[in-house]
Amino acid sequence: MNNLLALFKANGSQHARLLAGPILIIMVLSMMILPLSPIVLDLFFTFNIAMSIMVLLVAMFTKKPLDFAAFPAVLLFTTLLRLALNVASTRVVLMNGHQGPDAAGQVIEAFGHFLIGGNFAVGIIVFIILVIINFMVITKGAGRIAEVGARFTLDAMPGKQMAIDADLNAGLIGEEEARRRRAEVSQEAEFYGSMDGASKFVRGDAVAGLLIMVINIVGGLIVGVGQHGLSFADAAEVYTILAIGDGLVAQIPALVISTAAGVVVSRVATDEDIGQQMVGQLLANPTVMFITAAILGIMGLIPNMPHFAFLLLAASLAGTGWVLYKRQQEEAVKAAPDPVQQQAAAEAAAAEATWDDVALVDPLGLEVGYRLISLVDHSQNGELLHRIRSLRKKFAQDVGFLPPVVHIRDNLELKPNEYRILLSGVEVGRGLAMPDQWMAIDPGEVATKLPGTPTTDPAFGLPAVWIDVSLREQAQIAGYTVVDAGTVVATHLNHLMHRYGAQLLGRQEVQQLLDHIAKESPKLVEDLVPKTISLTALQKVLRGLLDEEVPIRDVRTIIECLAEHAPRLAALNPSGTGPDPVELLQQVRIALGRAITQQWFPGDGDLRVIGLDPKLERVLTQALTTSGALEPGLAETLLNDAQRAINAQEARGDAAVLVVPPVLRSSLSRFLRHHFPQLGVLSNFEIPEERILRITSVIGGSPS
Template sequence: MPVKRLTQLAVPVGIVFIVVMLVVPLPPVLLDLLIALNITGALLILLTAMFVNRPLEFAAFPAVILVMTLFRLALNVSATRLVLLDGYAGKVIDTFGHFVVGGSLIVGLIIFVILLVIQFVVITNGAGRVAEVGARFTLDAMPGKQMAIDADLNSGLIDENEARKRRSEVHAEADFYGAMDGASKFVKGDAIAAIVITLINLIGGFAVGVAQLGMPMGEAVETYSLLTVGDGLVSQIPALLLSVATGLIVTRSTADEDMGSDILRQIGRRRMPLQVAGAAAISLCLIPGLPKFPFLLAGGLMLVLSSRIPKDEEQPESTPASLEAAATAHPDTPEQLVAEIQVDPLGLELSADMIDLVDTSTGGDLLDRVKALRRKVAGDIGVVIPPVRTRDNLDLPTATYAIKLFGVEVARGTAPSGTVLAIGDHLGSMPGETTREPVFGLDAKWIPAGLRHQAELSGATVVDRASVITTHLAEVVTTHAARLLGREDVRMLTDVLKKTHPVVVEELTPTQLSLGEVQRVLQGLLDEGVTVRDLVRIFEALSLKAQATKEPEALVEAARTALGPAIVAPYAVNGTVNVISLDPLLEQRMLEALRMTEAGAVIALDAATGQQVLTEILRIATEAENQDLRPVLVCSPQIRAGVRRMVQPSMERLPVLSYSELISTANVRSVGVVSADQTLAVTA
C-alpha cells in the first residue's frame, strides 16, 4: 500500500481503535504499551509546539488535542476496568502506584492533587483565557487586515498572488484561533474528568475489595487505592504536557526563530540585566544561614554569561575637532555643490510628527510602498518615474504632507497621527476631523484608529495613512506623467525597445524624428492619460506619419489611431461605449474655426457659441453619469485636439476621442448629440 494511503488511514483507524478501547477489555501488556505511547506522544506534541515559528505551522493542533484527550480517557476506562476486575493494571500503573510515590497513598494523593492544580488552575485556565481573547481579537481584526491587503495591492506593494496568499492566511488564522478556543475547553474538561474518574475509582475499588472480595479494609485501601493513584498520575503527566503545549501555542507570537532560540536571544541581548541578576544572587550569600555555594554558582554563571555578550555600540559625540576634520576631508567641491543644488523631479515632504510612517522600527512602511508605486506606475502607463525623494520639512503644519514636482509644490494633504481615513456617508456620529478624500474628492473623516472596525460595520471604506499618501502620490504622478518624462527617459525606453525591435527604432530615430520630437509625442499621449506601454505600435505609426509631416499634434493623432483599441477599452462597459457626439453641421463650423497656434490647434468660435456648446456637453454628460454611465465625447480626428483643448478647463475628466479610434469597437451607444441648431440659434 502506498505511503500516502497509509498516512490517510492512520488517524481514522486510530480513532476507531480508541472507540473499541472504551468497550473491549485490554490485556495489561497492551495497556502498558499504549500508556507509553500516550506519554511519548504528549512529549512529542509539546516539543513540536516549542519549535514552530508561527502558530499556523501547527494548524492541526486543535484536532490533535481532541484525539489525544479521547485516547487518554479511553486508557482511563481500560485501566479502571482492569483495576476493579483483577486488582492489577500492568507494570506502568503498578510502578507509579508503589515506586514513584513510595507506596504511600497520602503522598500519591498529594502529588496527584498538585499536578491537577497546576494543570487545571494555572495552565489550563490561562491558556483558555488567552485562546478566547486571541479568537475574539483575531476575528475583530479580520476586516482591517483585509483592507490593509487591498491597500497594499492597490499601491503595487504586492501582486495578486501575494494578496491571495495573505487573505488565505488571515482566514486560516481566524479559523485556527477559533478552533483553539474550543480545544482549550477540551483540556479543561479533561482535567475535570480526571478528578471524577479518580474519585470513582477510589470509592469503587474500596467497595469491590471489601464488599465483593471480602478483603480487610486496610488491604483493600492499599491494593486498589494505590493502583487508582498510579492510574491518575499516569494520566495526569501527558495531560499536563498537552496543557503546557496548548499554553505555548496560544501565547506564541509570530517570530523568525523557534521559541527556545527566541527566548535565549532576547534574554541575552543586554549585558546589564545579567550583571544585576548575578550581583544580586551573590549578595544573598551575606544573609546568615543561607548556603553559600548554590548562590555563588548561580551568580557566577550569570556574570560569566554577561561577559560574553558584546557591549552595545555607542555613538561617539561629535566634537568641534571632529566636525572640522570632516569639513577638511570633504571640501565643498564644485561637483558636490552642483549635486546639492539640483532639483529633484519628484519629492514627498512630511511634517515632523509624521516621521513614524517611514520609521521601520515602529512598523512604518511608507518608503517601501513608494518604491512599489514606481513599479505599479511603470506597469500602468509605461513610464519609469524618477525616484521619490522623501524628507521631513519642519515648516509644514502638523500632520501635513506635500508633494513636489521639480521643487514646486503641486499637492498637499493631511494625515493626523493615530487616525485612519473613513470614506462614507454615515460618519456624522463618529468623532474626528471632517475632510475630503484627496484623489476623488469624496466626503471623508479622519477617525481614531480604534474606531476602524465600527466604521467598517457602518459601511465606510477605511484606509490607513500610508495608503492615503501613496494613493495621492500615484494620482499626482499619473496626472503629471508628461512633465516627468525627460529626454533621458525617452533614450532609455528607446534603447530597451531596440534590443527586441531594432528595425522599428532604426527606421524612426534619428532618421525621421529626433529624440526630442519623440518625447513631445509621448508627452502628448501621457497628457491625455494614454499609456505608452505599446511603444512598438507607437513607433510604427510615427514612422509612417513622419514621412508626411512632423507636426506634433498630427503625430499624436497617428499614434492614438494605432492605439485605438487600448484607448477605448477603459471606457467600454460590457463591450459597449457610451458616446456624446457632435452634429455634423456643428463639426463643420468647428473645422472652419480651427486655428493653429504655438500651443496647438484651437477652435476659435465666438464666445456665445462656445459657451453654449460647453453647456450642452456638460448637460448630456451629467445626465449620463446620473444613470451610472461613463460617457466619452467623440468627433472627427481633424478637430479632436482642438475640441479637447476647449472642453478640458471645465470638464477635465471627460475623455475626447476620435471616430478613427472607435473603429474596432463592437458596440457604440449614443447618449446624446450636441446639435448645431441649439448652438447656432444663440448667435442668430
C-alpha cells in the same frame, strides 16, 4: 539511478504523511478495544507525554497563530489518545491490580509512588487541584480568548478585505500577494472558530479524567474485595494508588496541552516567538530591575524573613539590570557620530566650491519631517521603502515604462509629521502622516463616528480620521478603510505618479524603453529611430498618450503605427520639419482604439457616452479650425453643458466619456479635461466597429 531513488524517497515521504492521520485513528480505536500489556502501556504513556511536550514547544516558537494552523486537529487527536489510554489502563488496572502496584506498568507505578509518595490521600488532593487548574483556569481562559478572537476576527473580515483591495488598487501589492492575504484572513477566522470548538474537548477531557478516577477507585474496590478476596483496606490502598497514578499520567499531559492552547490563542502576532517577546519586554528596562532589586533587598532585611532567598534574588536582579544598563550605554556610544567623521565633514565644508557641489534636481523626490524618518530609514527596516519599490514595479507593469527612482530625504523645515512630494524640484503634493496611528477613511457610507483627529485623505480628498491602533478593528467593522501611515504616503505618491506620468517620461526613459524593445525586435526599432522620426518626436507622442492616462504598454503597436504613418505625414508637412506630433498622436490613438475603449468600458456591452449637438459641433469646428480658440461666451456655454452632461452620466452610473469627430478631439480634450479631469474625450475613429455606441447625454441639446 540517483533520480529514481530520490523519486522513491519523495513518494515514500508523501505517503507517510498521508497515512499518519488514519494510522493514529486506528491506533486510538485499537487501544479502546484490544487489551494491552503493561509494557505497551508504558510506551504509549511515554509517547503521550512526549507529544504534549512537542506541542507546547511548537506553540512557544510560533510567531503567529496561523503558523500552527493544525493545532485544533492536534488538540482533538491528543484528547482522544488520552481517553483511549484511560480506557486501556482501566482495563489493565481492574484485571491485574490485585497483583501489586506494578501490575499496570512502571509509568503508572512511578506516578503513583514517586510523585505522591505512595500516599493516596495526597494523590487525590493533587489530582483534584490539577483538574481544577486545567478546567477552571487554563482551559476556560483559553476557550474564552478563542471565542472572543473568533468573534472579532469575523467582524473585522470586511474591513480587512477592503484594506487589501485598497493596497491592490494603489499598486502597493500584486495580485498574488492580495490572494495570499485574503486566504490568510479567511484561515485566521477558521482557526479561531476551530479553537473555540476544540477547547470544549479539553474541558470535557478534564471532567472525564475526574470521573474515570472515581470509577476506577469504586470499580477496584468491587473487583478487589468481591473477586480477589482482598480486604477493604488493602483493596482501597492498591486500587486508589493505581487509579491516582493513572489519572496523573493522563492529566499532566492534558495540562501541558491546555497550556499550549492558551499560548497559541493569547499571543500577539509579531516577528518574535513568545519567549523572545517575554524576555525582550520584561528585561528591556534596567530601571525596572533596579527598583525590583531594591524592594526585595529591603524585604530581605526585615527580621524573621528568609534573608538568603530575598537577598540572593535581589542581587541577581541588580546584576541583570547593571548588565542591561552597560549594554544600552555601549549601543548609544556606537550610534553616536564619530569625531573623525565629524572633523572630515567640517574640513569638507571649509573646502573651496567645485562642480561636485552643484546638485542636479531629482525627477521625483519625497521629503519627510523628522518623525517620519523611521518610515524611510533602511537601518530601522522602514516599511515605506519596500512599498515604494513595489509601487514603481506596479507602475511599470500598468503604465508601460519604469519611472525614475524616488529620492527620499529629510527636511527639518517641514512639520514633524509632514511630507511633500516633488516633481523636478517643484512641490506637487503635501500631506500629514502619523507613524503611531492609523488613518480610517470614510468611503461614503459610514455612519459611526470614531474618536481621533479629523483629516482628509491626501490622495483622493475623502474624509478621514487618524485613530489609535487599538481602534483599528472597530473601524474596520464599522466599514472604514483603515491604512497605516506608510500606506497613506505610498498611495498619495502613486496617485501623483499616474497624474504626472507624462512629465516623468524623459528622453532617457524613452531611450531605455527603445533599448528594451530592441532586445526582442531590433529591426523594428532600427527602422523607426532615427530613420523615420526623431527621439524627441517619439517622446512627444508618448507624452501625449500619458497626458490623457493612456498606458503605453503596447509599444509594438505604437511603433508599427508610427513607422506606417510618419513618412506620409512628413511629406504633407510644408515646413519640412517632419511629421506633426499632433497628427501622429491621433493616428496612434486610432491604432490603440480598442485598448482605450476597453479602458473606459470594460467588457463587450454598449457604450453609453456623451455626444455633441450637430449645431454646436459645426460652430466648434469652424472656431477651432479658423482661429484655434473659443470665444468666452461659447466657452462658458460649453463648460456649463459639459457639467450637466457629466452629472447626468454619473447619476446613471455610466462613464463620463465624450465622443467627437477626430478634428475636434485634441482641442476639446485639452480644454475640457483641464476643468473636468474625470472626463474622457474619444474620437469616432477610436471606437471599435463591433461596439455599439449609444448617446445618452448631449452637450448643446437634448439626447436623441
